[in-house]
Amino acid sequence: MANAERDFIVEKVKEVLAAPSCCPELKEAAQKYLDALDTADEKAAAKFLVAELEEDVQSIESTLAFFSSDAGKAYFGAEKAAELTEAAKKVIAAGGKTCFCPACAAGQAILDKKEALL
Numbered sequence: 665m666a667n668a669e670r671d672f673i674v675e676k677v678k679e680v681l682a683a684p685s686c687c688p689e690l691k692e693a694a695q696k697y698l699d700a701l702d703t704a705d706e707k708a709a710a711k712f713l714v715a716e717l718e719e720d721v722q723s724i725e726s727t728l729a730f731f732s733s734d735a736g737k738a739y740f741g742a743e744k745a746a747e748l749t750e751a752a753k754k755v756i757a758a759g760g761k762t763c764f765c766p767a768c769a770a771g772q773a774i775l776d777k778k779e780a781l782l
Contacts (some may be wrong), residue, residue, distance in 0.1 A: 665780045673777055674701070676770045677713070683766035690720045690767065710781045713774070721771040727763040728752040 665673075680686055681694045693709075693716035700709035718748065730736045736758040740748060755764050762772040 668685065669777060669780050673774055673781055674698070676773045679770035680767050680774070685765035686767040687720060688717050690771070693717075707782070714778050714782060715773050717771045717778075721768045721775060722763040724752055724755050724760050724763055726755065727765075727768075 677694045677697055681691055681698075686694075693713045697706075697709040697713040700706045728749060731740070731745050736748070737745040741746075751764065762768050767782055
């Protein structure tokens with residue numbers, strides 16, 4: 665993989681780690697990948713990371729469904745859930761396919777480069 669591409673991926677992995685919306689399993693996979701850089705375990709860690717990202721990065725449709733649900737309103741509060749619902753609708757209107765939270769946005773950027781990563 666080219667250095668610029670690798671730097672991009674590493675930066676996005678760090679963004680995933682820093683995202684408040686990142687689940688513990690994805691944080692573990694991201695940290696394992698960073699810890700494995702330049703070691704014999706790097707490819708295995710990359711595969712683990714990609715598998716976790718494929719499981720965790722949410723579609724904008726599922727995100728919208730959660731924000732507008734009773735569970736979303738209970739989790740975020742009615743006002744914030746309404747704001748997030750509107751934001752999700754704007755993402756859909758603009759042609760977006762993925763949740764716009766920091767973890768999903770960075771995660772999708774990594775998945776877009778998964779061929780280089782693997």
